[in-house]
Amino acid sequence: MIPYSKQNISESDIDAVVEVLRSDFLTQGDKVPEFEKRVAEYCNSKFAIAANSATSCLHLACMALELKKGDILWTSPNSFVASANCGLYCGSKVDFVDIDRKTHNICPVKLEEKLKLAKKQGNLPKIVIPVHFAGQSCDMKAISELSKKYGFRIIEDASHAIGGEYLNKKIGNCEFSDMAVFSFHPVKILTTGEGGMVTTNNKNLYDKLNLLRTHGISKDLQRKGDLSTWMYEQQELGYNYRLSDIHAALGISQLTRIDTSIKRRHDILNFYEENLDLPNITLPFQSIDSYSALHLYPIELEMEKINRPKEHIFDQLRKRGLGVNVHYIPIHFHPYFKNLGFKEGDFPNAEDYYNRTISIPMFPDLKERELITISEIIKEEVCDNC
Ligand SMILES: *Cc1c(COP(=O)(O)O)cnc(C)c1O
Numbered sequence: 001m002i003p004y005s006k007q008n009i010s011e012s013d014i015d016a017v018v019e020v021l022r023s024d025f026l027t028q029g030d031k032v033p034e035f036e037k038r039v040a041e042y043c044n045s046k047f048a049i050a051a052n053s054a055t056s057c058l059h060l061a062c063m064a065l066e067l068k069k070g071d072i073l074w075t076s077p078n079s080f081v082a083s084a085n086c087g088l089y090c091g092s093k094v095d096f097v098d099i100d101r102k103t104h105n106i107c108p109v110k111l112e113e114k115l116k117l118a119k120k121q122g123n124l125p126k127i128v129i130p131v132h133f134a135g136q137s138c139d140m141k142a143i144s145e146l147s148k149k150y151g152f153r154i155i156e157d158a159s160h161a162i163g164g165e166y167l168n169k170k171i172g173n174c175e176f177s178d179m180a181v182f183s184f185h186p187v188k189i190l191t192t193g194e195g196g197m198v199t200t201n202n203k204n205l206y207d208k209l210n211l212l213r214t215h216g217i218s219k220d221l222q223r224k225g226d227l228s229t230w231m232y233e234q235q236e237l238g239y240n241y242r243l244s245d246i247h248a249a250l251g252i253s254q255l256t257r258i259d260t261s262i263k264r265r266h267d268i269l270n271f272y273e274e275n276l277d278l279p280n281i282t283l284p285f286q287s288i289d290s291y292s293a294l295h296l297y298p299i300e301l302e303m304e305k306i307n308r309p310k311e312h313i314f315d316q317l318r319k320r321g322l323g324v325n326v327h328y329i330p331i332h333f334h335p336y337f338k339n340l341g342f343k344e345g346d347f348p349n350a351e352d353y354y355n356r357t358i359s360i361p362m363f364p365d366l367k368e369r370e371l372i373t374i375s376e377i378i379k380e381e382v383c384d385n386c
Pocket residue numbers: 053054055056079080082083131157159160182183184185194195196
């Protein structure tokens with residue numbers, strides 16, 4: 001089976017991890033601060049803070065912005081559930097803004113319409129989380145302008161997008177947001193096994209993230225005059241969301257290859273654009289504002305021209321050895337969200353996209369021979385009449 005995505009692990013990655021295993025510190029040593037420093041330098045953000053997953057990072061980011069019960073968070077329905085769950089963890093209400101039909105990212109026009117209405121009704125969001133779907137940036141300029149007009153904060157869910165660029169600058173530089181979050185799960189662009197990172201340019205947010213990541217515990221004492229060197233204080237209710245040095249060492253090593261790895265993803269994109277230019281398929285739109293990190297390569301089936309259900313094509317591709325997947329089941333389709341009051345029909349663009357899309361293999365280690373096989377199988381299964 002050729003999976004839709006797969007990590008790339010080199011001998012030097014393995015050596016880097018082994019080196020930590022042989023050292024004195026498996027956690028809270030110097031590898032996490034080094035990884036943070038390197039990611040901040042790479043993205044050109046002032047600060048970066050690592051945690052044990054992007055899900056934890058999203059939760060920390062919401063807490064740092066003091067999202068509470070009674071507040072509202074909006075995100076894209078075309079995402080992984082974690083983009084919305086962070087709001088629920090804080091007791092806030094979650095709602096969605098439908099996606100643009102071309103980019104499949106949150107639609108700035110629909111966002112503005114919904115904000116206008118929310119302003120009238122007195123239920124504006126405190127936080128909006130744009131998700132850079134498949135590695136391509138959202139229209140951050142437009143979203144940032146709206147944030148100033150309507151007074152919300154922005155957390156970029158850049159789980160798919162480390163190494164990608166927006167307006168010729170690295171995603172994660174936070175020029176148009178308060179914070180950006182990356183995921184280092186093995187199917188993503190860069191992996192630490194499990195892990196995530198928040199970047200920000202705001203010192204106050206950085207300090208809060210830092211405190212909340214480690215139980216809310218600080219050695220920077222509020223109780224002055226106590227000179228005992230063992231002292232520490234819990235000042236907030238935080239969590240243990242730390243990344244270990246074992247994970248960070250893998251991340252540092254992986255980061256040295258990120259640009260070549262994304263370049264290879266673009267070579268694969270070029271191959272698909274040449275070989276899957278077929279009337280029954282729409283290939284992912286590449287915006288000129290963006291250099292996508294290409295985490296995913298979701299093709300859209302033109303179902304009107306195909307006389308079989310998508311499920312049938314999906315099952316055929318799996319049977320023939322392609323580990324295809326679907327990104328995403330709209331978040332509001334999950335039973336948990338239906339119980340919160342969402343229903344089919346609420347976000348038609350995300351739902352229509354779900355009915356058409358299949359993610360085909362996209363990862364740096366794909367061989368030319370595999371790319372040919374993948375294209376041939378897709379052609380046969382999707383385009384028997386074209
Ligand atoms: C993978 C993913 C997450 C969660 O990442 P973890 O590191 O697995 O917690 C969040 N949002 C999006 C869009 C993702 O794809």
